[in-house]
Amino acid sequence: MKKILFVASEGVPFIKTGGLADVVGSLPKCIDKKYFDVRVMIPCYTCMKPQMREKLNYVTHFYMDYNWEGVYVGILEAEVDGIKYYFIDNEKYFGGPKPYGDDAKYEIEKYAYFSKAALSALPVIGFQPDLIHCHDWQTAMIPVYLDDRFRQGEFFKDMKTVMTIHNLKFQGRWGIDDVKNITGLPYRYFTADTMELYNDANLLKGGLVFADALTTVSNTYAEEIKTAFYGESLEGLLNARSGDLRGIVNGIDYEDFNPETNPHIEHNYSAANFRKEKIKNKRALQKELGLKQDDKTFMIGIVSRLTDQKGFDLIAYIMDELCQDNVQIVVLGTGEERYENMFRHFAWKYGDKVSANIYYSEALSHKIYAACDAFLMPSLFEPCGLSQLMSLRYGTLPIVRETGGLKDTVEPYNEYESTGTGFSFRNYNAHEMLNTIRYAEKIYYDKKREWNKIIDRAMAADFSWHVSALKYQEMYDWLIG
Numbered sequence: 001m002k003k004i005l006f007v008a009s010e011g012v013p014f015i016k017t018g019g020l021a022d023v024v025g026s027l028p029k030c031i032d033k034k035y036f037d038v039r040v041m042i043p044c045y046t047c048m049k050p051q052m053r054e055k056l057n058y059v060t061h062f063y064m065d066y067n068w069e070g071v072y073v074g075i076l077e078a079e080v081d082g083i084k085y086y087f088i089d090n091e092k093y094f095g096g097p098k099p100y101g102d103d104a105k106y107e108i109e110k111y112a113y114f115s116k117a118a119l120s121a122l123p124v125i126g127f128q129p130d131l132i133h134c135h136d137w138q139t140a141m142i143p144v145y146l147d148d149r150f151r152q153g154e155f156f157k158d159m160k161t162v163m164t165i166h167n168l169k170f171q172g173r174w175g176i177d178d179v180k181n182i183t184g185l186p187y188r189y190f191t192a193d194t195m196e197l198y199n200d201a202n203l204l205k206g207g208l209v210f211a212d213a214l215t216t217v218s219n220t221y222a223e224e225i226k227t228a229f230y231g232e233s234l235e236g237l238l239n240a241r242s243g244d245l246r247g248i249v250n251g252i253d254y255e256d257f258n259p260e261t262n263p264h265i266e267h268n269y270s271a272a273n274f275r276k277e278k279i280k281n282k283r284a285l286q287k288e289l290g291l292k293q294d295d296k297t298f299m300i301g302i303v304s305r306l307t308d309q310k311g312f313d314l315i316a317y318i319m320d321e322l323c324q325d326n327v328q329i330v331v332l333g334t335g336e337e338r339y340e341n342m343f344r345h346f347a348w349k350y351g352d353k354v355s356a357n358i359y360y361s362e363a364l365s366h367k368i369y370a371a372c373d374a375f376l377m378p379s380l381f382e383p384c385g386l387s388q389l390m391s392l393r394y395g396t397l398p399i400v401r402e403t404g405g406l407k408d409t410v411e412p413y414n415e416y417e418s419t420g421t422g423f424s425f426r427n428y429n430a431h432e433m434l435n436t437i438r439y440a441e442k443i444y445y446d447k448k449r450e451w452n453k454i455i456d457r458a459m460a461a462d463f464s465w466h467v468s469a470l471k472y473q474e475m476y477d478w479l480i481g
């Protein structure tokens with residue numbers, strides 16, 4: 001039995017701010033239990049929902065040498081759906097109202113602590129993974145710490161690491177002197193061929209240099225990040241390591257995201273009966289959100305972190321124009337204030353057409369995926385994207401920009417060949433996006449049968465973890481030997 005440990009800063013069902021949590025919560029369940037014992041380690045945030053916190057059991061604690069002190073490391077555990085979770089507890093670091101804060105230096109101190117604690121906890125709990133699968137910059141210090149001290153000991157000697165990039169934009173950068181001081185790592189880890197980048201220490205770079213293999217969450221993004229536009233200054237390194245870098249497209253949990261059984265949605269439906277049943281969700285949502293009650297109006301959904309990454313400047317640019325059409329726009333998201341206020345403004349201006357829900361809600365997200373006709377996601381860059389996969393699963397047609405995972409998972413409608421599962425445009429241009437939205441509107445209003453056939457294909461597409469989990473297994477096998 002090969003032993004794998006996932007280490008990440010968030011994971012469903014305990015704590016989630018975005019798609020990383022969905023992946024960490026759903027992928028381990030789909031790795032073959034006959035051959036792999038996969039466990040997950042995340043921080044024990046005090047902002048976890050109380051009903052989830054109740055499930056955790058205290059295991060033990062110890063004190064770790066960190067940032068010139070002996071620092072408390074608590075270990076808790078829980079089991080969900082047959083997967084064992086470990087939690088690293090320290091209220092100083094994980095006690096805030098949300099997982100991530102704004103102070104970059106403190107975030108580095110916090111997640112370098114988490115990375116070192118994750119390694120230090122292993123001999124204490126007696127779990128010796130063959131491979132540690134690290135996710136994003138928050139865990140990128142694990143391969144570095146392993147290289148520095150841990151691998152010198154028998155316990156860690158043969159431990160392999162994989163570093164998965166979910167989002168290259170976030171790297172954990174700060175001045176070298178401070179990071180050296182905080183992490184206690186020697187100078188050799190702060191050179192141009194290790195963690196230094198443009199005179200700063202860069203934690204993600206450390207992970208990318210020292211991990212045994214690198215992955216990211218779609219094929220297209222794996223290629224894009226080798227270019228200057230998407231590479232966030234790490235394209236040189238990613239080119240140098242391109243032999244060790246592969247793209248494995250994300251899946252979603254097909255049991256959770258199932259329109260036939262999901263408890264959050266008003267009316268369950270399936271690929272066989274959506275033509276009659278899906279509309280009931282639209283009616284319910286129009287009522288709930290105070291939009292005009294009309295079966296026919298083309299309803300566009302957005303569920304997203306409200307950041308530049310997701311293409312909201314394009315949307316802001318054409319909102320007035322788009323609202324002249326016979327459409328309804330339902331937004332659920334939080335993030336940058338200017339985008340939150342932009343949607344609030346348009347909801348005020350076009351009350352019965354635009355609904356701005358500026359908060360986080362699992363339940364409302366499912367209702368939107370189920371109720372809308374189309375889902376808009378015009379990202380500037382998108383490592384994979386899960387929202388478009390959720391929309392496909394619910395028969396809500398994605399309108400996306402052809403980048404990263406969006407390009408790999410949404411096949412654009414071709415009216416001549418009757419193929420495709422959604423709509424897409426190429427350039428980061430507001431009117432190219434608007435034309436594509438209007439093309440979708442035209443098919444929806446004038447060729448309803450065609451529209452429904454696109455839904456047939458969208459709902460038949462399979463983005464469960466089956467295929468991708470096998471690719472991870474192959475990689476683990478190859479690395480562990």
Ligand code: ADP
Pocket residue numbers: 017018019020022303304305332333334359360361362365384385386387388
């Ligand atoms: P990213 O990880 O970049 O935010 P993804 O598309 O991979 O983008 O994943 C986003 C996840 O977060 C999806 O599960 C989506 O439904 C969820 N989500 C985003 N914003 C909200 C919100 N305000 N309320 C509920 N779920 C949200």
Ligand code: GLC
Pocket residue numbers: 018019020023166167217250382383384385386405
């Ligand atoms: C990141 C990316 C998103 C991806 C998710 C899970 O948050 O922005 O594209 O789907 O990670 O891998």
